[in-house]
Amino acid sequence: MTQYALDDTDVAVIIGSGPGGATLALQLALKGFRIVMLEAGPWVANEDFVNDERAAFDQLSWTDPRLATGSWALARNFPASPAWMGKVVGGTATFWTGLTPRFKNHEFRTRSVYGEIADASLADWPIGIDELASYYDRAEVAMGTSHRQGRPPMPANNNYKVLANGAERAGYRHYATGPYATNVEEYDGRPGTLQDGFCQQGDKSRAKWSPLVSEIPKALATGQLELRTNSQAVQVTLDAGGRADGVVYADEHGALHRQRAALVAVAGNAIETPRLLMLSGTSAHPDGLANSSGQLGRNYMRHTTGVVYAEFDQEVHMYRGEPMAGIINDESRHDPDRGFAGGYYMEMIAQGLPSFTTFMEPGGWGPDFTAKVEAYTRTAGIWICGEDLPRASNRVTLSATLKDHLGLAAPEVHSDDHENDLAMLEHAYAQGERVFRAAGSRRVTRAPAMPSGHNLGTARMSAAASDGVVNSYGQTHDIPNLFVSDGSIFTTGAAANPTLTIMALVLRQAEYITANHGSI
Amino acid sequence: MTSNDTLFSAADSADLVALARALYPHDGLPDAPYLRTVASIESRASVEPALWHTLNDGLVELRGAADAAPASTDAATLQQLLRDREGTPFFRAIRQLTAWYLYDDHEVWAFVGYPGPSFSLGGYLHRGFNDLAWLPEPRIEESGLDLPEIGPLDSANPTVKAAS
Ligand SMILES: Cc1cc2nc3c(=O)[nH]c(=O)nc-3n(C[C@H](O)[C@H](O)[C@H](O)COP(=O)(O)OP(=O)(O)OC[C@H]3O[C@@H](n4cnc5c(N)ncnc54)[C@H](O)[C@@H]3O)c2cc1C
Numbered sequence: 001m002t003q004y005a006l007d008d009t010d011v012a013v014i015i016g017s018g019p020g021g022a023t024l025a026l027q028l029a030l031k032g033f034r035i036v037m038l039e040a041g042p043w044v045a046n047e048d049f050v051n052d053e054r055a056a057f058d059q060l061s062w063t064d065p066r067l068a069t070g071s072w073a074l075a076r077n078f079p080a081s082p083a084w085m086g087k088v089v090g091g092t093a094t095f096w097t098g099l100t101p102r103f104k105n106h107e108f109r110t111r112s113v114y115g116e117i118a119d120a121s122l123a124d125w126p127i128g129i130d131e132l133a134s135y136y137d138r139a140e141v142a143m144g145t146s147h148r149q150g151r152p153p154m155p156a157n158n159n160y161k162v163l164a165n166g167a168e169r170a171g172y173r174h175y176a177t178g179p180y181a182t183n184v185e186e187y188d189g190r191p192g193t194l195q196d197g198f199c200q201q202g203d204k205s206r207a208k209w210s211p212l213v214s215e216i217p218k219a220l221a222t223g224q225l226e227l228r229t230n231s232q233a234v235q236v237t238l239d240a241g242g243r244a245d246g247v248v249y250a251d252e253h254g255a256l257h258r259q260r261a262a263l264v265a266v267a268g269n270a271i272e273t274p275r276l277l278m279l280s281g282t283s284a285h286p287d288g289l290a291n292s293s294g295q296l297g298r299n300y301m302r303h304t305t306g307v308v309y310a311e312f313d314q315e316v317h318m319y320r321g322e323p324m325a326g327i328i329n330d331e332s333r334h335d336p337d338r339g340f341a342g343g344y345y346m347e348m349i350a351q352g353l354p355s356f357t358t359f360m361e362p363g364g365w366g367p368d369f370t371a372k373v374e375a376y377t378r379t380a381g382i383w384i385c386g387e388d389l390p391r392a393s394n395r396v397t398l399s400a401t402l403k404d405h406l407g408l409a410a411p412e413v414h415s416d417d418h419e420n421d422l423a424m425l426e427h428a429y430a431q432g433e434r435v436f437r438a439a440g441s442r443r444v445t446r447a448p449a450m451p452s453g454h455n456l457g458t459a460r461m462s463a464a465a466s467d468g469v470v471n472s473y474g475q476t477h478d479i480p481n482l483f484v485s486d487g488s489i490f491t492t493g494a495a496a497n498p499t500l501t502i503m504a505l506v507l508r509q510a511e512y513i514t515a516n517h518g519s520i
Numbered sequence: 521m522t523s524n525d526t527l528f529s530a531a532d533s534a535d536l537v538a539l540a541r542a543l544y545p546h547d548g549l550p551d552a553p554y555l556r557t558v559a560s561i562e563s564r565a566s567v568e569p570a571l572w573h574t575l576n577d578g579l580v581e582l583r584g585a586a587d588a589a590p591a592s593t594d595a596a597t598l599q600q601l602l603r604d605r606e607g608t609p610f611f612r613a614i615r616q617l618t619a620w621y622l623y624d625d626h627e628v629w630a631f632v633g634y635p636g637p638s639f640s641l642g643g644y645l646h647r648g649f650n651d652l653a654w655l656p657e658p659r660i661e662e663s664g665l666d667l668p669e670i671g672p673l674d675s676a677n678p679t680v681k682a683a684s
Contacts, residue, residue, distance in 0.1 A: 050637075051636065051637030051638060051639050051640075052636070052637065054624055104669045105669060106669060106670055113670070147661070147662060153660045153661050153662075154660065155650060155660060156650055156657065156658055156660050157644075157649045157650050158648075158649065158650060158651065158652035160658070160660075161650070161652045161655050161657070161658055162652070162655065164658030164659065164660075165655040165656060165658055168658065173663045173665050173667075174662070174663045174665070174667045175658075175659075175663070176659070176660060176661060176662040176663070177660040193643070193645070194638075194639065194642060194643030194644075194645045195643050195644045195645045195649035195650075196638045196639045196642075196643030196644060196645075197638050197643065197644060197649075198637070198638065198639060204639045205639065205643070314652075314654045315652070316652065317648065317651075317652075319634065319635075319638075320638075320644040320647075320648060320649040321644055321649035321650070329667055330667065330673060332667070333667065333668055333669050333670060333671065333673070334669065334670045334671075335670070335671055335672055335673075337671075337672060352634060352636070353623055353628075353629055353632055353634035354623050354624050357619060357623040358619070358620075358623075363615070365543045365544060365602075365615050365619070366543070366545075366599060367545055367599075369544070370544050370545055370546055373544075373546075373623070373632060374546065374632060376632050376633065376634060377632070377633040377634070439655065
């Protein structure tokens with residue numbers, strides 16, 4: 001692997017190797033940039049992934065201290081673990097599921113379309129669907145997502161047969177097995193899916209797209225990228241003129257190093273990204289870097305979500321096959337007649353027994369609970385994924401008390417449900433139950449949110465520097481050579497799962513950096 | 521049950537097993553998984569002083585409140601005793617740890633019908649990922665219809681509109 005010196009001042013430093021950071025790294029590498037990527041986690045090869053939910057969680061997840069506060073269910077049920085993120089090369093996408101819907105046109109303009117909503121900080125994005133369309137195309141090609149760009153549809157597994165038949169009988173029409181970023185057949189040097197069921201534990205077969213099997217090896221092959229694993233950025237440093245000039249990071253032994261940089265891009269996901277910028281605060285920037293707007297860390301979003309499980313008389317075996325290759329779109333529209341703004345998707349979900357028993361009824365016990373456990377092989381699931389409203393008071397801050405292994409302030413994640421979120425969730429639970437009852441279920445269970453896999457909004461994109469942290473290219477308003485390259489930059493969350501949009505935004509960002517690097 | 525018998529007596533272990541079964545009763549599931557679950561809890565408590573304290577304290581309190589040792593008390597009575605203690609640190613610890621270890625036990629997996637790892641067996645591509653036959657084969661392609669982005673579903677879908 002190519003190696004750069006710590007005092008090479010002409011490198012671009014990218015923090016985080018998930019879809020955001022890895023996409024930027026590959027695009028810049030192809031254009032000849034010299035790149036150092038810092039990834040807090042290790043390289044775990046596909047063959048070393050384990051088909052075991054608990055062991056895989058420990059192997060791949062970010063388990064540093066965190067604290068959830070606020071009225072959201074996660075602060076009650078999983079206060080130390082409000083979000084589920086990766087700490088590994090490839091980021092959270094090493095164990096994502098892979099649904100890739102695009103945003104809808106109006107989801108970039110929610111302040112205009114939904115109107116003023118009390119206690120929410122809705123805003124229009126400074127870009128729209130037209131500017132992103134070609135990047136969406138490229139992102140779908142990069143991921144090889146099913147149903148798109150000539151890729152075939154995923155076949156139906158058992159869980160999908162229940163979902164789709166229930167949807168059809170409930171009067172829904174807009175259901176399918178994707179778009180789903182896993183190979184049905186060989187593509188991009190990777191095999192078709194074995195329908196092995198384990199992907200939230202890392203996909204051993206490489207059929208599922210992640211940066212680990214695509215962008216990272218491709219970027220390394222250019223000879224332009226040095227990937228430093230087990231390297232956690234702890235501070236972005238500024239020169240006297242207020243430009244980013246380096247990144248201090250801790251290696252696996254906790255020893256600090258300083259890599260000089262001409263450009264810094266932060267892609268640590270929406271909790272670690274604002275945390276790092278806050279930790280980088282100086283006497284000149286006491287509230288953190290790029291925070292002249294005061295918006296850094298605010299407007300944290302994580303989708304309105306919950307799960308509906310349903311028992312049937314006959315076998316389902318939801319654990320077989322691709323866990324999330326099924327989606328119902330009918331409720332993803334904005335239809336205020338339903339009593340709330342925004343929309344939601346109903347997505348198929350499958351879990352192994354350890355996760356099922358942890359999330360189906362957090363804290364549950366006794367004979368009713370064990371009866372549901374014994375129905376496991378006859379159970380199907382729907383995961384709700386809806387737009388939640390941004391609120392300035394839902395935010396990531398530095399804890400005054402909790403510290404990580406380096407002695408740095410841990411992040412606190414505060415979130416109060418908006419009444420719009422609760423109205424949407426109630427509607428979604430009821431519709432999910434209708435779908436399953438239509439398919440013949442006799443008993444349905446509403447489960448609360450699982451630790452958030454979608455984390456958004458904490459370095460919000462805005463046209464004016466006073467309204468947000470970054471511009472439409474993810475360039476911070478305050479520091480021209482400091483970029484954010486992850487879902488932190490979402491102005492609002494839309495109903496769609498976020499990763500395709502993260503990648504599309506970063507593809508656009510990469511072009512901007514390439515075209516303007518002489519002047520930024 | 522544990523080599524560290526100064527921490528947990530045989531009677532302690534027997535009571536914890538009875539509580540584990542009362543918390544997560546599965547008729548027909550042998551004692552072995554419950555025994556392993558309690559052994560795991562005890563070995564964890566033997567290196568976590570706060571957990572040991574919580575468990576010991578809770579057991580002593582429960583025995584004082586019950587007419588007999590948990591090991592010789594029927595499940596329904598134990599469940600009532602547990603329900604009365606739902607807010608206590610003892611209940612929270614024992615419930616959480618019992619669920620954690622019990623549902624990670626492969627004998628329990630087999631009992632429930634969860635087979636665990638599949639990659640080494642070639643996944644389910646040729647082993648029934650789509651063998652459900654009690655429902656018709658559904659469409660997998662996306663619908664050819666337009667989904668309105670704003671406003672109600674079209675009139676082709678009156679059912680949904682009516683039920684919403
Ligand atoms: C179970 C699960 C299922 C999901 N399914 C879907 C889905 O179906 N569709 C979808 O669109 N999305 C899905 N997601 C979400 C998806 O995984 C994320 O949107 C995506 O991974 C975000 O990419 P990212 O690059 O912004 O961040 P991440 O993928 O989280 O990567 C961030 C990386 O940065 C590293 N990092 C953080 N801080 C530092 C630091 N200070 N120094 C160095 N490195 C650092 C982390 O270790 C991590 O590797 C799912 C998530 C989960 C948990």
